Amino acid sequence: MISVRLKVFGPLRDVLHESELLLAVPPPYTGESAFRVLASRYPELDQWKPSLRLAVNLTYVSLDHSLQAGDEISFIPPVSGG
Amino acid sequence: MVSVLSTPIDVSKIIAGIITPQSGGTDLFIGTVRNHSRGRRVRQLEYSAYVSMAEKMMAEIELEIRHQWVVHEVALVHRIGMLAIGDVAVVTAVSAAHRDQAFQANRYAIDRVKSVVPIWKQEHYEEGLAWVVGQHDLDMGGK
Numbered sequence: 001m002i003s004v005r006l007k008v009f010g011p012l013r014d015v016l017h018e019s020e021l022l023l024a025v026p027p028p029y030t031g032e033s034a035f036r037v038l039a040s041r042y043p044e045l046d047q048w049k050p051s052l053r054l055a056v057n058l059t060y061v062s063l064d065h066s067l068q069a070g071d072e073i074s075f076i077p078p079v080s081g082g
Numbered sequence: 083m084v085s086v087l088s089t090p091i092d093v094s095k096i097i098a099g100i101i102t103p104q105s106g107g108t109d110l111f112i113g114t115v116r117n118h119s120r121g122r123r124v125r126q127l128e129y130s131a132y133v134s135m136a137e138k139m140m141a142e143i144e145l146e147i148r149h150q151w152v153v154h155e156v157a158l159v160h161r162i163g164m165l166a167i168g169d170v171a172v173v174t175a176v177s178a179a180h181r182d183q184a185f186q187a188n189r190y191a192i193d194r195v196k197s198v199v200p201i202w203k204q205e206h207y208e209e210g211l212a213w214v215v216g217q218h219d220l221d222m223g224g225k
Contacts, residue, residue, distance in 0.1 A: 009132050010202030011213040051215070055200070058135040074132060074200075080216035081129065081136075081160055081201030082113050082172050082192065 002069040010077045031063040084140035084158045091170045100155035107181035109188040113172035129162040132200040151187040153178045
């Protein structure tokens with residue numbers, strides 16, 4: 001397991017009821033692995049999956065991106081600024 | 083100049099900050115809070131952001147603009163927190179030697195801000211509230 005810092009924003013705050021948490025990610029340590037761990041804890045997340053984008057250390061990356069211990073990650077819901 | 087602010091946006095200060103002696107045309111977009119959305123009466127809007135990433139994305143948008151157009155200064159400013167009807171939520175502005183560059187670059191600026199910058203709004207109505215679920219711009223970043 002590696003540990004990453006998960007930041008939670010926008011409508012996902014209503015699902016997780018947290019703004020930040022430490023997440024233990026199992027092999028193969030990708031964004032997808034992190035999502036699966038989270039969705040097992042918060043089943044409502046599955047319906048959000050098609051609309052989420054992964055950000056790692058403030059940059060959008062694909063879901064198969066390899067995570068490193070200590071990364072700051074976030075599953076970004078559809079943005080609505082402006 | 084890019085920033086996410088939790089205080090009111092000073093539009094005239096932004097304009098003064100981007101017009102240079104070389105500039106012949108400056109385009110300014112001001113996004114304000116309107117009193118209706120999808121048939122419902124809006125009382126106020128609450129904006130929140132992933133501030134560190136939002137400012138990084140806005141800086142990237144400025145670089146994208148500078149790669150595509152010859153411009154002098156670019157300002158991208160978004161306010162967060164609880165906003166009332168008529169409040170300025172976002173300002174984008176571009177100065178250039180000629181208006182065509184300024185118009186085109188600024189249109190791109192506001193469209194990109196709305197589609198990739200991690201900012202969210204929640205509408206507060208007479209009776210309750212709802213998140214506005216926008217659309218990601220899938221052309222960039224995450225594949």
